[in-house]
Amino acid sequence: MKNDLISINDIYGSIEFPDPILELIMSAPFQRLKEVHQGGAIFLVSPKLNHTRYDHSIGVYALVTKFGGSLQERVAALLHDISHTAFSHVADQVFDHQEEDYHEYIFDQVIRNSEIPAILANYGLADALNNFTDYKLLEQPLPYLCADRIDYTLRDLYQARMIDKREIKTFLSDLHILDGKFAILTPESIAWFNMQYIRLNTDYFRRPQHLFANQKMAELIKLAISAGIMIPTDLLKNDIEVIDQLKKGGYTADIDKISRLHDIDNFNVEEAATKIKVRKLSDE
Numbered sequence: 001m002k003n004d005l006i007s008i009n010d011i012y013g014s015i016e017f018p019d020p021i022l023e024l025i026m027s028a029p030f031q032r033l034k035e036v037h038q039g040g041a042i043f044l045v046s047p048k049l050n051h052t053r054y055d056h057s058i059g060v061y062a063l064v065t066k067f068g069g070s071l072q073e074r075v076a077a078l079l080h081d082i083s084h085t086a087f088s089h090v091a092d093q094v095f096d097h098q099e100e101d102y103h104e105y106i107f108d109q110v111i112r113n114s115e116i117p118a119i120l121a122n123y124g125l126a127d128a129l130n131n132f133t134d135y136k137l138l139e140q141p142l143p144y145l146c147a148d149r150i151d152y153t154l155r156d157l158y159q160a161r162m163i164d165k166r167e168i169k170t171f172l173s174d175l176h177i178l179d180g181k182f183a184i185l186t187p188e189s190i191a192w193f194n195m196q197y198i199r200l201n202t203d204y205f206r207r208p209q210h211l212f213a214n215q216k217m218a219e220l221i222k223l224a225i226s227a228g229i230m231i232p233t234d235l236l237k238n239d240i241e242v243i244d245q246l247k248k249g250g251y252t253a254d255i256d257k258i259s260r261l262h263d264i265d266n267f268n269v270e271e272a273a274t275k276i277k278v279r280k281l282s283d284e
Contacts, residue, residue: 035238041217063147083110085235093218145182
């Protein structure tokens, strides 16, 4: 495929894509991510929080590119979430993956059964997805910074109107690369990002309405699988397709109850919070 550079506008400004990246973006597996919501079922109760794994993946690619990542690492950045199921981390509750790593568990299978290997081979990038541990900009274990962690923090909070583009721009101007990894230049930006990460994990991930939506969706999908309405691989569809399948299976009223926060007053928020991963950047 021959394409000129194209660009889109994102929270980081204009992002350009060379041919290999553009062809991956246009592939069916990546396009599916346009209907896989970043926050799982949160969009059902907070419709403005409708950003997707597509948006996040583009953002991670943009950060790795901006800070000098190789083409191989940029490819890995773009595709790192390609195996997220419908409703993202809701699948971890469905399949009891407490480390929220179900998408990693099925990553090789999803890639192997797609058009992506052929695209990568066409550009001499067949090995780009074999060395994730070598990509220091893309992924780092907590409590360290990486493009994945930076983007979901900034993107989720921006979409929730808890930060603005000016704050994002200021923070990015204080990022640099030290020994091949992200580091923050000023104490002020260190404190700011630490605070935002705390807010993300307390006021966003653990907001009662958000916990309710994701847990109830997980319970509904488990019920549908046990009833034979769905099989686990149906979650490799997108959110809209899974909702349609659930409705056809007789669960329209159950989905409506999630959207209306039906009976949330009797929902055990503390117990639900224990089912999602604890994320901390420091012990403070």
